[in-house]
Amino acid sequence: MEMVSTAAADSLENDHMYKEQGIDITIVINNNLICDESIIDVSAAMEPARWPECCIYRAPGRIRKINKEAYTPKLISIGPFHHGQKEVRDEDGQKELRDLEKLKVRKLKEFCDRTGKCQKEIAGTIEKNQDKIRRCYSESFDINKEDFMKMVLLDSTFIIELLLRADDREKYEDDFILCNPMLNDDIQIDLILLENQLPFFILKELYEKFYERHSEKPIFQLACKYFSPFIEKIPEDEKMKEVKHFTDLIRLSHCLDNLKFKKRVKNPCTATKLYETGVIFKLHDKGLLDMHFHKSLSTKTSPCFNFSWLLKCLLGLTGFECLEHTQPLLKIPRFIIDDDTEGLLRNIMLLEQCHYPLEAFVCNHVGILDYLINTREDVELLIEKNIIYNDLGSNEVIAEMVNKLCLEISERKSCYADLAEDLCDHYAQHCNRSMGYLRRTYFSNLWRTTVTIVGLIVFGFTFWSTIKPYVAPRIDSVHCV
Known part of the structure; x- marks a missing residue:
C-alpha cells in the first residue's frame, strides 16, 4: 500500500509541475484498476510474423x-x-x-x-x-x-x-x-x-x-x-x-539478367505521338521483357536530319535496313493478348508487389505499355507493326485492359528508367515534333504525299517563272563579261 501511495504522490507532484508549465493533464487514480493480471492480452495483439519462407500471398x-x-x-x-x-x-x-x-x-x-x-x-x-x-x-x-x-x-x-x-x-x-x-x-x-x-x-x-x-x-x-x-x-x-x-x-x-533497376523520373508519351515524331516501331523477338530504344549518332547530334517521315511515306525505302537503322528505333517484344492474358499478368504482378518489390520486371514492363497504349489508335499502330497479337477482337478492350492492369500497383524502381528518359527526351525536341506535324499534315499517306510533292513542284516552277524576268538578264550579263 505504501508503494501505491508513493506512486500517487509522485503523480500529483508531476501534475502540479505540468500545470505550472501550462500543460493541463487530468490524472484519474482508481485503486480498483490496479491488479496483477493484464486487462488486454498484448501477446495476441502483436503484429503477425512474416516468416522467411513466406511466398504465397492473398490479393489485398x-x-x-x-x-x-x-x-x-x-x-x-x-x-x-x-x-x-x-x-x-x-x-x-x-x-x-x-x-x-x-x-x-x-x-x-x-x-x-x-x-x-x-x-x-x-x-x-x-x-x-x-x-x-x-x-x-x-x-x-x-x-x-x-x-x-x-x-x-x-x-x-x-x-x-x-x-x-x-x-x-x-x-x-x-x-x-x-x-x-x-x-x-x-x-x-x-x-x-x-x-x-x-x-x-x-x-x-x-x-x-x-x-x-x-x-x-x-x-x-x-x-x-x-x-x-x-x-x-x-x-x-x-x-x-x-x-x-x-x-x-x-x-x-x-526475367532477364542484364536489366538494371533505378528510380524512374520520366514517363514516355503514347505510341502514336512517338510515331509522329519519327520513332520506328519494330518487333523484337528476344524475350517478353527485352525492350530497347536505338538512335543513330547522326540523329542524336542533328535531330533535324531525322527522315523517318520520308521512310514512312515512300514505302519502297522501308525494305532497306541500312536506312531504317539510321532512324530512332523502338524494339518491343511481341505481346499476345487472349482471354488468359489479364489473369496471368495480374497474378505475376501481385507476386512481384508482395515478394519482389525491388525487382518487379513484369510490373515495369506493363507500366511502360500503359504509357504507350492509351487509345484504340495506339493499339492499332502496334498491331500494324506486328507487336500486339489481338485475340480478343476489340482494340478498345485491349487499351482498357492495359490501362487497368497498373491500377493500385506501386513502382519503387524500374528496369526501364533509361528507356523512358530517352523516349521523353526524343519527344521533347522541337525538331522531332515539327517533323511530326509536317508528316501528319502533308505526308500522312501516299496520296497526300504525292499531292504535296506535286504541289511543291508546281510552286517551284511558278516561283521561277515569277522571278525569271528579273534574274535572267543579270545572269546573261554575267556570262557576257
Whole structure:
C-alpha cells in the first residue's frame, strides 16, 4: 500500500509541475484498476510474423476489387486460401467442385499405385514439413493438423500425377483431364494463380522420395512442359532451385539478367505521338521483357536530319535496313493478348508487389505499355507493326485492359528508367515534333504525299517563272563579261 501511495504522490507532484508549465493533464487514480493480471492480452495483439519462407500471398482488397475473378480459381482449389469454399463463377460450380475433389482422391490412388507406397507413408513426409509449409503462406488459417495434412496430401499428389500424365500424353490419352482441352486449360490457369499454390519444395520432395524414376526427368522439367504455353524460356537448373511455386516459375521464365533497376523520373508519351515524331516501331523477338530504344549518332547530334517521315511515306525505302537503322528505333517484344492474358499478368504482378518489390520486371514492363497504349489508335499502330497479337477482337478492350492492369500497383524502381528518359527526351525536341506535324499534315499517306510533292513542284516552277524576268538578264550579263 505504501508503494501505491508513493506512486500517487509522485503523480500529483508531476501534475502540479505540468500545470505550472501550462500543460493541463487530468490524472484519474482508481485503486480498483490496479491488479496483477493484464486487462488486454498484448501477446495476441502483436503484429503477425512474416516468416522467411513466406511466398504465397492473398490479393489485398484494393487490388482484388479491380478484378476478383483474376485471382479466383475456376474449378479446382489448391492450398488453404480457397479450401472448402465455393469460389467458382457459374451456377453449376458446386457440382464441378465436388467432381474435382473426387478426382483428387482418384489421383491419390493412382499415385499410390504408381509408387507402391501407402497414404500414411506419404502423409508422414507431409507431417514432418507441416510447419514449414504453413510458414509459406502470408496468413494464418483455421485448419487443424489432420485436415491440413489431408489437404496437402490430396493437392500435392493430384499435381504430381497430373504432371506425370501430361508428360506422356500418348500413354494417358484417355485421362479425364488431358482428353478434355477446355478442362485442361481451365486447370492450367487455376494452377498458376498466386492464391492457389502449394510450395514447390514439398512437391519436389514427394516426387523425389517416392517416384523411383525421378532422376530421368526432374519435376521442374515436367512443370515446364505442362505450363509450356506460359513459359518464355526454361530457366537454368541453378535458378530452378530458387523457384517458390508455379506462379514464381512463370515469372522466372520471363526475367532477364542484364536489366538494371533505378528510380524512374520520366514517363514516355503514347505510341502514336512517338510515331509522329519519327520513332520506328519494330518487333523484337528476344524475350517478353527485352525492350530497347536505338538512335543513330547522326540523329542524336542533328535531330533535324531525322527522315523517318520520308521512310514512312515512300514505302519502297522501308525494305532497306541500312536506312531504317539510321532512324530512332523502338524494339518491343511481341505481346499476345487472349482471354488468359489479364489473369496471368495480374497474378505475376501481385507476386512481384508482395515478394519482389525491388525487382518487379513484369510490373515495369506493363507500366511502360500503359504509357504507350492509351487509345484504340495506339493499339492499332502496334498491331500494324506486328507487336500486339489481338485475340480478343476489340482494340478498345485491349487499351482498357492495359490501362487497368497498373491500377493500385506501386513502382519503387524500374528496369526501364533509361528507356523512358530517352523516349521523353526524343519527344521533347522541337525538331522531332515539327517533323511530326509536317508528316501528319502533308505526308500522312501516299496520296497526300504525292499531292504535296506535286504541289511543291508546281510552286517551284511558278516561283521561277515569277522571278525569271528579273534574274535572267543579270545572269546573261554575267556570262557576257
